[in-house]
Amino acid sequence: MLRQAFVSLRLFFGHLQDIPPLPRNALLPAAALLIAYPALSILLGPGEGGQAFVTAFLLxxxxxxxxxxxxxxxQLLGQFSHHETAAMALLVTLTPLVLLASVGDxxxxxxxLSAYYIVVGSMFVSDMLAGRSDMAGRFWPLDQMEAHLPAMTRAMVLYNxxxxxxNETMIRAVDPSHWLVYWALLPALAHLVLNAVIMAIAQVDDDACA
Incomplete structure (x- = not known):
């Protein structure tokens, strides 16, 4: 068990250099945030740092x-009708924005962000305890990933x-303005970690079948 964990960890770090680059458009929110926050801090003036934070974050x-x-x-079209898909997609996208804007904190x-990881992680935990791989199958529907879905389910519990x-450590350890920089760079970090996990699991499973 310990040896397998060590091998998986070694493969994980070994695959970091093979990760494909993050699409450029994925960095647009980060650019918008890093430009909007200082600009709003200046425009709104002293004492309005919280409002500048919330506005830039929501943007x-x-x-x-x-x-x-x-x-x-x-992802939703395969499970729901077109009208249901549109309604659910708008609900998922707009609800956090409306809630956070109304609170303004x-x-x-x-x-x-912590709530997101709790919700998604709980779904993977539910699948793992039930011996299913439904969530992993929705994230990675390709046929070549089917054999790796049970391992990906377990990995995604640890990932989330x-x-x-x-995130909770960053909230407590750094200033909110520095946390915004962390959030802006998070997609690149998550992309790096997740792809390294996928490659490592695929290689471990393939070696076990060989």
């Missing part, structure tokens, strides 16, 4: 949601737990 979050909207539609913005702990 970047809305842009990120818009970039992911088409992917979300494709930077801490709620920070904790919304790890990023949940990281």
């Amino acid at each position: 970047a979050l809305a842009l990120r949601g818009a970039l992911r909207f088409e992917t979300l539609l494709r 930077p801490l709620w913005c920070q904790r919304s 737990l790890g990023f949940l702990i990281l």
